[in-house]
Amino acid sequence: MDLYGYFRSSASYRVRIGLNLKGLEYEYHPVNLLKGDQHGDDYRTLNPHGLLPTLNDGETSLTQSLAILEWLDETHPQPALLPKAPEARAHIRALAQSIASDIQPIQNLRVLQYLQAELKVSDEQKIQWIQHWIHLGFSALEKQLRPSPFAAGDNPGLFECCLLPQVYSAERFGLDMAQYPKIQKITDACNELPAFIKAHPSEQPDCIV
Incomplete structure (x- = not known):
């Protein structure tokens, strides 16, 4: 590949x-x-x-x-990256899409370049924009996550594939991750695994x- x-x-x-x-x-x-x-x-x-x-x-x-x-x-x-039960699969897909469709696209490179080149926002305003949208999404995810080592149970999967890159971005732009203990717990568990x-x-x- x-x-x-x-x-x-x-x-x-x-x-x-x-x-x-x-x-x-x-x-x-x-x-x-x-x-x-x-x-x-x-x-x-x-x-x-x-x-x-x-x-x-x-x-x-x-x-x-x-x-x-x-x-x-x-x-x-x-x-498997997705659980077997249809309801559980839909739940994990929804969590993953909340990052891939709702959070990350608003703060990807081409959006940020447009904000600065065309709308003339400052570096400080750009960071405020990024932090606002990540916080909005992470706050909702905190309410949806279940008390398991990972979102679907004992093993990481599709959601964690999306979560860790978004956490990396959040930390890069100075968002306080202490606000999201469930997300931080999953992140810490993933960061111990060779694949991550x-x-x-x-x-x-x-x-x-």
């Missing part, structure tokens, strides 16, 4: 976690978002949207991180300190 991503891209980070949880080997191809590599003809041929990540597996080319993660779960069922440690942005070959 070939994974095209960027070390700090939340969506790329999600897929790295999923691949690691499945124990799947892949070749990593950095796409530098700050340099605009995602807009180049070569990458646009792979992904016309110019977004990350893209996963290639032979003749199969996939985009959108949650679609990739569910494809991984269907083609490599063990260990290996997927962390600081462990990627294109990491810029």
Whole structure:
């Protein structure tokens, strides 16, 4: 498999976690978002949207991180990223989508670039924007999470693939995580596992300190 991503891209980070949880080997191809590599003809041929990540597996080319993660779960069922019961699967999908659809897109790079370049917001206002939307989402998630080691029980899965990158972003922009004890408990448990440690942005070959 070939994974095209960027070390700090939340969506790329999600897929790295999923691949690691499945124990799947892949070749990593950095796409530098700050340099605009995602807009180049070569990458646009792979992904016309110019977004990350893209996963290639032979003749199969996939985009959108949650679609990739569910494809991984269907083609490599063990260990499962989703629980078996339909109600439980829907619950985990809803938690994951609350991050992937409602929190992260509002504070991704192209939105922040538009805020600063076109709307002329200051660096301080940009950080306030990021913190506001993450806090709004995390506060709701705190009420939805169940008292288990992980969102679906004893093992991490689809939700944790989404949560850890969002926590990384929250910490990067100075949000006080003590406000979210359930989220912090899950995060601490994940950070002890090799699949999450290996997927962390600081462990990627294109990491810029």
